[in-house]
Amino acid sequence: MKRNLAERLAVLLTFVGVAVWLATPATAQTIKIGFFAPITGPVAADGASAKQSVELAMKEVNAAGGIMGKMVDLVVYDDRLNPQESVAIANKLIEKDQVVGVVSGSYSGPTRVTAPIFAKAGVPMVAGYAVHPDVTKAGNSNFRNGFLGEVEGGAAGEYAVKVLKSKKPAIINMDNDFGREISAGFAKRTQKLGSKPIIQEVYKYPGEKDFRPFLTRIKQANPDLIFAAGYYDVAALMTLQAKELGIKTPILAEEGFDSPKFIELARGTAEGVIIATNLDRDDPRPLVQNFLKNYKQAYKIDPDMVGASSFDAFMILVNAVGRAGSTNRPDVIKALLETKDYNGLTGKISKFVKGEVVKPVQFQIVKKGQFRRHGVITDPVVITPPVR
Numbered sequence: 570m571k572r573n574l575a576e577r578l579a580v581l582l583t584f585v586g587v588a589v590w591l592a593t594p595a596t597a598q599t600i601k602i603g604f605f606a607p608i609t610g611p612v613a614a615d616g617a618s619a620k621q622s623v624e625l626a627m628k629e630v631n632a633a634g635g636i637m638g639k640m641v642d643l644v645v646y647d648d649r650l651n652p653q654e655s656v657a658i659a660n661k662l663i664e665k666d667q668v669v670g671v672v673s674g675s676y677s678g679p680t681r682v683t684a685p686i687f688a689k690a691g692v693p694m695v696a697g698y699a700v701h702p703d704v705t706k707a708g709n710s711n712f713r714n715g716f717l718g719e720v721e722g723g724a725a726g727e728y729a730v731k732v733l734k735s736k737k738p739a740i741i742n743m744d745n746d747f748g749r750e751i752s753a754g755f756a757k758r759t760q761k762l763g764s765k766p767i768i769q770e771v772y773k774y775p776g777e778k779d780f781r782p783f784l785t786r787i788k789q790a791n792p793d794l795i796f797a798a799g800y801y802d803v804a805a806l807m808t809l810q811a812k813e814l815g816i817k818t819p820i821l822a823e824e825g826f827d828s829p830k831f832i833e834l835a836r837g838t839a840e841g842v843i844i845a846t847n848l849d850r851d852d853p854r855p856l857v858q859n860f861l862k863n864y865k866q867a868y869k870i871d872p873d874m875v876g877a878s879s880f881d882a883f884m885i886l887v888n889a890v891g892r893a894g895s896t897n898r899p900d901v902i903k904a905l906l907e908t909k910d911y912n913g914l915t916g917k918i919s920k921f922v923k924g925e926v927v928k929p930v931q932f933q934i935v936k937k938g939q940f941r942r943h944g945v946i947t948d949p950v951v952i953t954p955p956v957r
Contacts, residue, residue, distance in 0.1 A: 599642040600635070600896055602627075602886065603662035603692075605655060605683075606674030606879070608647035611775050612800055614830045615875045619674030619697060620645060621868050622876030625860075626883045636891050644668055648679045655679035659686040669896045670694065670886045674879040677701035677718075677746035684711050693902045695886045697879035698824065698847075701746040705924035710902045712924045714882040714915065715847060717954045718747065721823060722754020724930035724946040725845040729755070729794055729821055730762040732932075732944055733843075737767045739792035739818075741783055741799075741807070743774035748798045751823050755796050758951070767792055777803065780810045788816050800825040805834035812838045819843070827874040832938055839935040843943055847915040848874040849931045851942035860914055871939075874915070881913045925954035 604623055607616035623643065631640050644666045648655040655675065662668050663686070670693040673680045680699035687694040688708025696704050698715030705711045716724070729735040738759060742748035748771070756766050768790040770783040784807070787795060795818050797807055804826045811820070820842045827846040832839045850861060860880065864872040888911065889904035890896060911918040916928040930952055934943040946952060 599640050600637075600890065601642045601644055601666060601668045602883065603644045603646075603666060603668035603671040604674060604883075605646040605648045605658045605662075605671075605679065607650040607676065607679070608645075610649045610651075611802060612650055612676070614801065614828060615676075615873075616647070616650075616674065618828070618873050618876035619879035622864065622872065622880040623672060623674060623883045625864060625867060626880045626887075630884075630887055636887060637894065641887065648675050650676060650679065652678045652682045655683050656686065659683040663687070663690045663692055668692065669890060669898065670901055672879060672882045672886060673697060673699060673704075674875070674882070675699065677704065677750070680704050681746065684708075687711065691898050691902070693886065693889070693898060693905055695882040695905070697882040698875055700750050702750070709906065709924065710898075712885070712905055712921055712926075714885055714913070714918075714926055715824070715878045716930060717925050718750025719754040719757070720925075720952060720954050721845055721930060722751040722756075723758040724951050725751075725796060725821060725823060726755045726758025726762065727946055727948070727951050728843075728845065728932055728944065729796065730759055730764045733794060733819065733821065735759070735792075735794035735821075736764050737792050738764060738794040738796055738821075739787045739790055740766050740769040740796045741780075741787060742769070742771055742797070743777075743799050743803070744771050745774055747800075747825065748774070751798045752796070755798075766796075772799075772803075774799070774803065778806060780807050781814060784811055784814055784816060788814060788818075792818060794818065795820045797822045798825065801828035801831040801834070804828075804831045805836075805839070808835045808838035808842065821845070824874050827933065827940065829871045829873060832935060832940075840938075841935060843932055843934045844940075846874045846931050846933055847928070848872075848877040848933075848940075849916075849942055849945070850933065850940050854912075856912065856914055877915050881915050885911065885913070885918075922954055923956060927953050 673696040681703040684707035700718035742752035893900040893904040933940040
């Protein structure tokens, strides 16, 4: 009887051991990185670009042996460009998935509402391209690889006045976090340089399809440059309708226009449009040229800044984990804070200031249906984010 009891106890303990092993978080065997983006919805092309680029980055990391000998496991969620959806996603990534860190491949709306959630939990988050200041204000565990709206808009203002010689620009922007932040940065910088915008038109997003009334008022104001802020889906409508109205005023836009979908949907009207962005297709560095080639080979479409920015965000996080030599979140955050002279796909990052990236702002022009280099702003006064 005693022998049978002992045997049964040994079997039970064996099963308990197996159960404990099965219940161990995947982080014991892999390093889990969370990711969310608008994979479906009105800007699904951007979400797909972000997701595909991060998956490409993950494959490169794993093919090279992973991090600390462990493979990286990407946990993907679709936020559908819905802030409420992203809140639920943030809680899942923290509590259910227990990720080491998170990459946001989404816009400001979903990213800014999740920022304080990740900060409270001490989970490092690197945003690919969301521009709103709240993304990094939430805590020292939040970082941004893309430009703060004020910085990108300010660089566009600098370029408008000093390179394009604009003296009376017009502004047309969407009424959301992205549009407001970018256009405010543009207006502030141009005014400081003595070139105050003569008219500003604001449209609702999503929903607005007819830009003729806005463009007509701009045409009547007779600006020498139009600064346009919007996503690729409305960017093409703007250029198409501007052509209908006979508007020949040069257009300077921002990163939302940086998509092959814009060029495709614009049907030739994108020619000559200049954009402020962070992806220079003519950058000769192997890192850039290999990404451009590998992305097109894998997905049969040219990459954009959304994908490149998300690729960088993932690699910056992975690099920090490797330098920390640990998946302990505070160690990873410390490594992120210490990032210096990082050779990124979207430019050399000199450092992070309060979670904000410091790197040159690139300018591309649509030429023969392709984005080509037009210029760059490197002035530290312009590209360094303000410390608040």
